[in-house]
Amino acid sequence: MKRFLACSICFVSVLALAFWSSSPSAVEGRNLLLLDVVADVSQLDVIPSPSFAGQGPFYVPGTIFAAGTEEVVGEFHCWGFFIQGGAIGLVSQEFALFGRGKIQVQGIEDEGPRAVTGGTGDFRNVRGEMTGADLSNFPAFTVAFQLLGAGAED
DSSP states (O other): HHHHHHHOOOOOOOOOOOTSSSSEEETTTTTEEEEEEOOOOOOEEEOOOGGGGGEHHHHHHHEEEEEOOOEEEEEEEEEEEEEEGTEEEEEEEEEEEEETTEEEEEETTSSSSSSEEEEEEGGTEEEEEEEEEEEETTTTEEEEEEETTTTTTO
């Protein structure tokens, strides 16, 4: 069950996070954004699929914090589908940052960076990638975005 829950939380890549900040900043021509997320596993919803024995669609919400702080800056939503006995998760994620907009992400669990597929508000013109790292206090994790086009005019 722990493995199943851990897989559903969606992030285990290891990163060197020392150079990232909690708000977008220009570093070598790229905007970097670092956020901490705590998934609310008490609200994890998995719909078992009778044809795939224990696999199926899932949803888990969470709270987003400014990196390294207790300041709540947004809401997290993760949904997707487990395949191969739960070994692989296909995920879509939304990072809704209060007063700033949303960042949409898609990808395969445990397969490196995920694509930033779009956004709203301050993030309406973004493209880039997101990588996550386990904070060793499950279900909390850190995500790092490399964003291009943040704040760009239409």
